[in-house]
Amino acid sequence: GRLVAAERIGIVAAQTPEAFAGAILELLRQPSVRREMGSRARELAETTLSWRSLAARVGELYDELADVRS
Numbered sequence: 226g227r228l229v230a231a232e233r234i235g236i237v238a239a240q241t242p243e244a245f246a247g248a249i250l251e252l253l254r255q256p257s258v259r260r261e262m263g264s265r266a267r268e269l270a271e272t273t274l275s276w277r278s279l280a281a282r283v284g285e286l287y288d289e290l291a292d293v294r295s
Contacts, residue, residue, distance in 0.1 A: 234266035 226237040238248035
C-alpha cells in the first residue's frame with residue numbers, strides 16, 4: 226500500500242469489502258485518473274522496478290556488505 230500511495234499508481238483502500246468496492250467505483254467514475262495511474266505504474270515498472278534496476282541495487286548491497294566485512 227505504501228508504494229501504491231507514494232507513487233500514486235492506484236488507490237489504497239481499507240481491508241473491507243465496502244472500502245474495496247468504493248475504491249473500484251471511484252476509479253470507474255474517473256477514466257482520466259485511471260489512465261494517469263496506469264502511465265505512472267508503467268513508468269515505475271520500466272525504470273525503478275525493472276529487473277535491471279533491482280539487480281543493480283542488489284549488486285550494490287552485496288558490494289557494501291563485502292566492504293564492511295573486509
